[in-house]
Amino acid sequence: MVKKHCTFWALLIVSVFCGATKAQVLTKPYSQIEGGIVVIVPHSLNGVRLVRLQPVNASIIHVTLTPDSAFNDSPSLMAVLQQHSTTKFSIQYSNSEVALTTDSVKAVVDVRSGLISFYDAFGHVLVKQSALPYSAFTKSMYGGNSTYRISQYFDSQNNEAYYGLGQHQQSIVNYNGRHVDLIQNNTEVAVPFVVSDKNYGLLWDNNSITTAGDIRELQSLYALKLYGKGGQQGWLSASYNLKNNPDQKIFEQPISELDYNWLSDMKKFPYKVKMEDAIVTYEGAIEGDQSGLYQLQVKYAGYIKVWLDGKLLADYWRQPWNPATTILDLNLQKGKKYQLKMQWVPSGSESYLGVKVLIPAPSEVKNTFALSSEAGSTIDYYLIYGKGADRVISGYRTVTGKAVMMPKWAMGFWQSRERYKTQDEILNTVNEFRTRKIPLDNIVQDWSYWKENQWGSQEFDRTRFSSPEGMIKQLHAQNVHFMISVWPKFYEETDAYQAFDKDGFLFKRNIANRQRDWIAQGYVSTFYDAFNPNARKAFWNLINQKLYTKGIDAWWLDATEPDILSNASVTDRKMLMEPTYLGSSTQYFNAFPLQNAKGVYEGQRTVNPNNRIFILTRSAFAGLQRYAAATWSGDIAARWEDMKAQIAAGINFSLSGMPYWTMDIGGFAVEQRYEKPIGTDLDEWRESMTRWYQFGAFAPLFRVHGQFPYREIYNVAPQGHPAYQSMLYYDKLRYRLLPYIYSLVGATYQQDYTIMRGLVMDFPHDNHVKSINDEYMFGPALLINPVYKYGAKSRSVYLPQSNGWYNLYTGKYYKGNNTIEADAPYSQIPVFVKAGSIIPFGPDLQYTTEKQPDHITLYVYAGADAKFTLYEDEGTNYNYEQGKFTEIPITYHQSTQTLTIGGNMHSYTGMLKRRTFSIVLIKPDDAKKLDFSQKVNTTVTYTGTELTVKL
Structure with a gap:
């Protein structure tokens, strides 16, 4: 393991405690270093000896604490920042406090206790370290390496709410007073980043298993x-x-x-x-x-x-x-x-x-929020200030990397199944979609396309897939993309295993245990060590040679926790990946999915720098967004309670700084009564699929997947059935919304935007929304309210404080700060549009590139000023990184009832130079249905220069 030993701090402490007088120590108990300061704490409250503060920018302070006489810094896996910044800061020392101040944030260290407090530029408290008598560092050892178990407590402000922390399945949005285990598991994703509604976030730079919130043991x-x-x-x-x-x-x-x-x-x-x-x-x-x-x-x-x-x-x-x-x-x-x-x-x-x-909770910890990790040489975190959750998340991406753009086709509909067993099944499925005119952009090949004893070979079983290359060409000819499942798993029987074993790239404990998996008579297997950079390159070279060269469009990286042996205890799981290339598995346990995705992203971008990479992974870690990776919520069950749990799971995953999330629409695993449903079970199954599909159409990625029964629309219900009709409606609506959705994708990169939005993001001053776990915003305009109860024909909806809301389908107006019983017929879920919104709708499509969006209908929802930026680019390459994209600002002024379509900003090859905008104005006293054949208020021709329309 590579480490950088900073002997400077040891010399500093010697000079302070051995060679300096008491008066000198009290005069200046800190030292300025490149990019920050180090504060010496002679008598810490909780064992901290050195405090290092380094501004990343005016809003982000990197904090490092150690009980030792020197900082023992290991390279960060999640952060991508350069070591030092040029951010301007000032230092003040008075009354035993050292303060580092930037234009936006002040960090104050109490030299007597070592406690740190953070304030905004106006002197308002952001967060303070708690004055609790606990040990921040407890000596430990893993894999023969000495380390510490580390903990940090922070005081909670009155009624403070906490979000993020990855993806969890308990239908909880606000983690105040909750015990949250951050450990990678199928359906549970560990991301050590928390966002407070008090305008700050904490990014905890630690790779080991962590507990957040109320960290007392269960x-x-x-x-x-x-x-x-x-x-x-x-x-x-x-x-x-x-x-x-x-x-x-x-x-x-x-x-x-x-x-x-x-x-x-x-x-x-x-x-x-x-x-x-x-x-x-x-x-x-x-x-x-x-x-x-x-x-x-x-x-x-x-x-x-x-x-x-x-x-x-x-x-x-x-x-x-x-x-x-x-x-x-x-x-x-x-x-x-x-x-x-x-x-x-x-x-x-x-x-x-x-x-x-x-x-x-006892009184001393009742109003605290803590973080505690199994292993670390230091306490290492980033205090991120931001006026609102969007700015905090932007700070997170400043530290961990931009959310690179997904290809435009990924915003369309994905069909998946566990699993298509033959080449003909895939081709026949796509043919059926095209024949029935069901919009589709991506089909997915799940696991076991290889021969039974060849897991990890990355080779198709030619008895079932006679010509993968030909199959993919046929799919591309039908404008359908092809994603394939790739596991980091290898059977002993494969040539790939032998090659990786020879180079020392494999975890070997499962091999030594002779542990067999669940396939047929069972096979002995293990995973590769994704922490080893050479192993990552070898893994990419393998899937490049065997798969990517055949025309694969996207990667499904499954079991990336890593799930070497399902349902093994945490202790056993760590033993199965001991040691890693970097060191103890305990110290690096949670970071495997990040490193695995890194290898695939960097490998493909090296081989083909033009085509946008797309990765879907079952687990995630801080920084994953920079590797073109989305996460799905794992092997959830097909139950109503599981559907509800996905709402909070997606909200908090998005609030963890990663904008691309999806789920198995319909739930992955089904009860036995659904496997071949009849009668009332069939009725319930169809209704569940319909409700889940309605919800999924407003997720960042629109993806159906699951076990038997098959999840294709036409396999769920016949064409005339209400389930079929509703699912088709929402599929088509998703494609109509592509100008809106893809503009949100553009904003995730250009403005660090978040697509699936907890209500606290857009309504931070509305205390009613803090713990709402079953509603969310899809972009700035749409309030989504999934229906997750069998037989429901309505559901309670809270309409947050605003200038009002419109029913998407009918145009009926409602006041904000208002709870209503919203209609929810079988065919629809309640969706409301915030007054002061502009939604661009595009043409009716069968796939994302079928038609140019040269005619866009702008639905303008009056009641407040509105704005929207229409984003477009080439859709499949990285030219946007060089500024090759367009942004058209569109604004509505309530007082004058005028709409301005601004000048086209930037340009790219193939951009539309002439288009038509049809405008539909909806007002509180003038309801209009969502109907693309209705009479519009006006139609204008746009050629790239600003124009204003009186409505």
């Missing part, structure tokens, strides 16, 4: 006082009945904890009953010795129901091979017993159930 169920169903204290009563004969009890026992959390825990299940045959009921009572919020974390696979005092709190299901985690909030009164009942029906011989509890 406790076993027996942290509560437990009572059996007969009233005995000390346990709950567990009864095991036969699944196929629920009245037949097999076994009964007391239990005080539930910890079937990992594959290795399966042996704990009572030997007297087979897990796959059982229904298990846990019942009794719980009691706490203090009043407050008890957060019950339930990890489950199979069916789980939870009741408290007879009230059903949870009724969930998750496939057995990929458990989910939910949080149940229990508001308990001190000394009061509450009847608790849980019913678990395992799905198969390997199902999971674990229950832990976070007890009410």
Whole structure:
């Protein structure tokens, strides 16, 4: 592992403590360095010895803390900044405080305690380090390397809200008072970046497993006082009945904890009953010795129901091979017993159930937000100031890299399936889409296109894919792109394994364990070490030679946690990737997906610098956006509660600084009743797909994927069915919205914009929106309200404080700061347009490049001034990085009711020099439907020079 040892600080400390007088120390307990200052803390409150502050720009301060006499700096994997900046700053020292001040931010270090406080330019507190008596550094060792477990507490302001932290599945948006584990898992994504609604963010530069928020350890169920169903204290009563004969009890026992959390825990299940045959009921009572919020974390696979005092709190299901985690909030009164009942029906011989509890926070940590990581030589983070979440996220991208632009075709519709087994299945699917005139831009080949024993060969099985090159040419001829699944996994039988093994590029523990996977009789495999730059190059060279040269358009990087052995414990997972090229797997655990994507991005950009790269990856880490990578939410289940959970998952992933997110529309894994649904199950399946599809049309990426039953529109329902008609409507609407959507894509690069927007981003002064987890903005204009309840014909919608809102479909006007019961017929989800919006709609399309957008309809929603910038470029290359794009500013002035289409800014080869704009004005007293055949207010011809229209 490469390290830079900074002996300067050791010499500085010696001069202060050994060669300087006490008066000298008190006069100047800091030293100015290139790009910042170092403050010496003789008697730290929590073990900090040196504090280093380095402005990145006027709004970002890089903070590094160490308990040692020198900084032991390792190269950052997430940050891409140069070592020193030229940002102007001043230094003041008085009353034992050292202050570093830029034009926007002031950081103050208390020399007596080592605590840091941050302020904006007006002296308003952003965040202060907490004055808690804790150790920021605890010595540890991993893989023979000495390190520290590190922690930092910050005081929360009144009613402060916290967002970001990656992607999680508990339907929580605001993490104030929550315990958030940042660990890469299928469906859970760790990104150590948090955005506060108090105009700042914290980027925690650490690659190890991290806990954020309330970092106290979750406790076993027996942290509560437990009572059996007969009233005995000390346990709950567990009864095991036969699944196929629920009245037949097999076994009964007391239990005080539930910890079937990992594959290795399966042996704990009572030997007297087979897990796959059982229904298990846990019942009794719980009691706490203090009043407050008890957060019950339930990890489950199979069916789980939870009741408290007879009230059903949870009724969930998750496939057995990929458990989910939910949080149940229990508001308990001190000394009061509450009847608790849980019913678990395992799905198969390997199902999971674990229950832990976070007890009410003690007063000293109740109003704090903390970060704690397993391993690090220093505490290393960036304080990012910004007036609003967009500016904070812009600061994050300043540190970690721009979100490079995706190809325009990626904004169209993607069809995927687990899996297309033959070449003919892919071609027939595309033919069906084109015949039925269902818009489509991308089809995806999932895993196992290779021969059974050739995982990692990256070679098609020619008995099923006789001519991959010819197949891809046919797809391209039909204006369809082709994405392929590539795993970092290698079977021993492959030539690629032998080559990578020879060069030392593989993690070998799974090989030594002779652990077999789940394919047929099982094969021994492992993953490559993506932390090794030469291994990354070898991986790219392999997929370039075997796949990219055949015409592949995009990469699906699956299992990038890395998922070497599913459902292994955290300890086992770390052992399976020990050691990494850079050092201990503990120290670098969370960064694998970043390094894996880096190798593919850099490799393709070297081989073909013209075509935009597109990567879809199951996991992510801070900085992923610079590698043209989007993330999907993993192998979620096809349940209504899972659909709802994706709303918050996508919001917080986007607030983590990464604008491209998607999900398996329809959910990946289905209950057995859906595999061949009939009757009421078929009805529910079709409605679920329809509602999910409606939601997905307004996600950054519009992608259908899942197991059987097949997810193509025509396989969900026949053409005349309401499900078919609704899905087709939203597919077509997505393509009509391409001028709007692609302009948002342009803004993600040009202005560091975010497409899927938590309501706090656009309505920061509306306290009602802080914890809303089922609504979001899609760009600046559209308020999206997915329907996630079976049979619902309406849903409650909060319309944030603004100048008003319009129903997208009818044009009806509503006041802001208003909760309504919005119509939600089978065919539609509620979508509202903010007053003071301009939405450009393009032509009816079958694929993104079918027609030039030479006729755009501008829907102008009056009630406030409005603006929108129409962005266009060449769509598939990187010329935009050299300024080859156009931006047309469009503004509406409410007082004069005039629309101005500004002069065309910039240019590119092939740009439209003449186009038509049709304008539809919608006002509170003049509702107009979303109807592209209706009479417009006016039509103008635009040739690139500014024009103004009176409406």
